[in-house]
Amino acid sequence: MRSATFALLLLLAAVPAHAGSDGQSYDQISRGRYLATLGDCAACHTVPGGPPYAGGRALETPFGTLLAPNLTPDRETGIGAWSDDEFIAAVREGQGRNGHLYPAMPYPYYTKMSRDDVLAIRDYLATLEPVTNKVVANQLPFPFSMRFTLSMWNGINFTSGRFQPVQGKSEEWNRGAYLVEGAGHCGACHTSKNFLGGDHTGSALEGGVLQGWFAPNITGDPHVGVGGWSADDIVAYLLTGHNRMSAATGPMAEVVTDQTSQMSPQDLQAIAVYLKDTGDQSNPAPTPIAASDPVMQKGQAVYIDQCTACHGAAGDGIPSLIPSLKGSSSIQSADTTSLRRIVMEGARSVATDPAPTGAAMPSFGWKLSREQIAAVLTYIRNSWGNSAAAVAP
């Protein structure tokens, strides 16, 4: 009798407790699935090729490795036994059943999401096949393995609170802001981090380094951001991974595959409208390094021999195939982490259904010296109207 009561209590706990909507309605579940896409939950919670949302994917952080938990409705190893409020606390406040979540879980962004949206995700996750997969999330070394330290982290880096629409801005702008700052959590990569891994809130979306890549400035800055892109350029990039001058690669290739290419055109348009209205839209470009500079001369020689076959003598590339270097904000970014990496190791552009080519750049690390790579990058960053600081060898 006693055990039966206990089981009944557990069952009660698992029943979605929110009134006013049917957690099993088609509308609610399909909305939840779309919101899970907006949140790109699968990026961390699904091992590529593995069962959806069964967790276990390793996330490399500057502090060590974390494994993303199992989100399937399995009662023992997933979230089947969680209450709605527990789920909401985890998503929006970083408060898990077993203590603080590590902020690799982007709750500092998800905190802006509405309760309805988070519960729709919950209702969608409840439809998945339960997978028994026990994940020990915390693989961090001491002292980061001590979860209680996260309350201090939150005190410094976390502000709880829902998204507040900005009066005077359009509905579309506010939708874009909600997506970028909330569910989309663009700043998780594109905002630089302080020594604790929290956002530098004063330079939101102005670019950040992670996993050996520089996620570029995506504000409306015309020189190093997306100010030079039309809203259509931004939509095309997010939808197909390619636009008339650029292509997604590295971690952004995965974001396009799992997240942005699955978004509605209206939401992508809203993101474009919002992004173009952020940042310093009148940031002046620096004066380019003179073509007569010896490093520029050396860089030009390397460029002509190694790069023109694909990127062209004028640096303008081939639309849908080879990115343009001319006018590229990534090329002119202050941080050159991605540029060096791509030259050294090569890079593959994302393939999507509308843009399936997926062309790749070969590696030059075996062929060019550090000096040659620095020189050619300096040349590329200061030719055809581009301007940026020289790259040190």
Place this chain on the structure above:
Amino acid sequence: MTRRLPPTDAVIIGLGWTGSILAHELTGAGLNVVAIERGPWRDTATDFPTTYAQDELRYHVRHDLFLRPAQETMTVRNNGNQNALPMRSWGSFMPPNGVGGGGVHWNGQTWRFLPSDFQQRSHNIERYGKNFLPDDMTIQDWGITYDDIEPYYDRFEYLCGTSGIAGNLKGVLKDGGNLYEGPRSREYPTPGQKQPYGPTLFAKAAIELGYKPFPQPSGNLSQAYTNPLGVTLGPCTYCGFCEWFGCGNYSKASPQTTILPVLVRRPNFEARTQCEVLKINLDPSGKRATGVTYIDSNGGTWEQPAEIVLLCAFQLFNVQMLLWSGIGQPYNPSTNEGVIGRNYSYQVTSSVNAFFDEDKNFNPFISSGAIGTCVDDFNGDNFDHGKHGYIGGGYMGAVQTNGRPLQSTLTPKGTPAWGADWKKSVKQNYLHTYQTATHGGCCSYRDAYLDLDPTYNDAFGRKLLRITFDFHENELKMSQYMTDRLAEITQKMGPRHLEKNPRAGHYNSTIYQTTHTCGGAIMGDDPKTSAVNRYLQSWDVPNLFIPGASAFPQNAGYNPTNTVAALAFMSGDAIVNQYLKSPGPLVPA
């Protein structure tokens, strides 16, 4: 022990051009397709990147992209009285290997055959009389017309983005294109490649002699192009590393640059590389293929059952697989009966070397595999053969395929082959030498055929394929006549010295000519003299389709790829729209 895998709808042997095209057609129709390829997976940026794709020693001298003879080779002889010996290093042709097959390392020369080529026997008999053809010549009509295949030529050209100028647009002749070509339903997808100095001089000389020059249709693109599948190719950079090389910058049409990016996204497609098909399996009746047996790189043997088998290997290996699998009656030259191995043919090429003074600088390194100016006045039956005593012909032209440093260093006859005087001559002539060429067809004959060698086995204990082939008088006459005409045009370009190299003597398998080996499982409308019907469906095993140049009853005076691919599209169309609705013979035997 052979382990049996779950059945699939269709299994493809060999993932080159025809395998990729058919995999795309069949997966598009919803079928589950498994492609089995004995070579490696090949990807542009990983396997032939711009950073080292132009390595002449690796790719041209050391045959990096080709099949290794130790894995599979063939024996060769000129006639039935000789003992055939195995090829231990590739010579006159280069058997492809790996995903993309010959499509990775072709030159990109994208020709359509002439309308009369598809009726070569009946057309020539009608025009010149039955006695005009030698008794031992076994040429046949193809069982299709140019009009039948035109829509599929169009599909392949638009898949590739072929660069050219139409000469016959829906029956209206257009200056600047090939006025002899069959009517095409629309313009080429991209304009002809810009012509360098040599082809420009050749065009001027040809016009002076009354001929009709035009830019060669090219799979190395004149401009960027996005094909109907959504895959984008870049413009050719004229680097001149095409034939025997992979293209590093996505500008040569290949399965990699046109189809595979779409195919690999399809969940109903799977490729198993470095897996060698041992044979096609038949049911006890021998009239139905049940799948294939293959061996993987671990030495494991697997049976892959399938409803449809598509034999998409290189021409020679298609014939070999049929002989190994006991499909179709092997050809017997003494009785002229049987079909597998029948009508093996080749290509008959020749050249003219012209040495100019230093005022003519050809910059031969500005080149691409199919950049050239050609004339078609001596191809097929474009002229009256009555007084010449042979049939057929070929195109000729100034095609600037390369100026590579190791092996494209022409010197006048009499120059030492090495040492200081050779170097001096190379230096003197490199920029000021031009080679023009003819590309002639090859008829089929009773004594030119393929069978299994009685002596030599391959690494798996299977008999090697034996090639019995020699040039015949018809082709040698053709080569002499065409080379003379070519020399007249070349002479008009103003060289100081000119050398003619018509094809002469016996076939020599050690000297590179072309990889255009043809026939052995030919198409036609009579099961007694052909292995496959007009849809490339085996007469004997109706759920087996055999695309490739193996289906050519004889070879025309053009490079074969466009016709090979168009036939594959035609076959795919028939499978999807006819066979799947009613599996069985598509043509009554």
